[in-house]
Amino acid sequence: MERVRELASKKAAVIFTKSTCCMCHSIKALFYDLGASPAVHELDQETRGKEMEWALRGIMGCNPTLPAVFIGGEFIGSATDVISLHVDGSLKQRLINAKAIWF
Template sequence: MERVRELSSKKAAVIFTKSSCCMCHSIKQLFYELGASPAIHELDREAHGRELEWALRSLIGCPTVVPAVFIGGRYVGSAKEILSLHLDGSLKQLLIDANAIWF
């Protein structure tokens, strides 16, 4: 779990994904379109991806962990929460506040 905390706080925006997940792809594209350049950790391509996935499950408390989005070192949510934040207009402000995007 310490490795997840370390990785999630290295950049302003961090997304744990799987390369075959369509929702992961959509969330990454959303961040890019908003001007963010998140750190992407594809669990199915990382050497210790399975261990990271188990740590995320423990940290989040949910069996489905991807995409897992951290902004400013804090877990914000998965696709559902991120899309909700985007639709209500608060995702962009979260990214600005975390210095993930600038205006």
């Protein structure tokens, strides 16, 4: 759990993903389209990826756990949560506030 929290707080935007997950790919693409360059941690390519996924499951309390998105060190949620924020217009402002994008 400590490793996940450490990585989540290192950059303004952090996404934990799996390289084979289509929703993970969509969320990464959304962030790039908004002008953010998130730190992306592909858990299926990390040495301790399975442990990190279990830690995320503890934080999120649900399954599937990926993608797991953090902005400004704060857990935002999974794909559904991020898309909801994007639809209501608040995702971009959160990224600006966290200095993940500048305007």
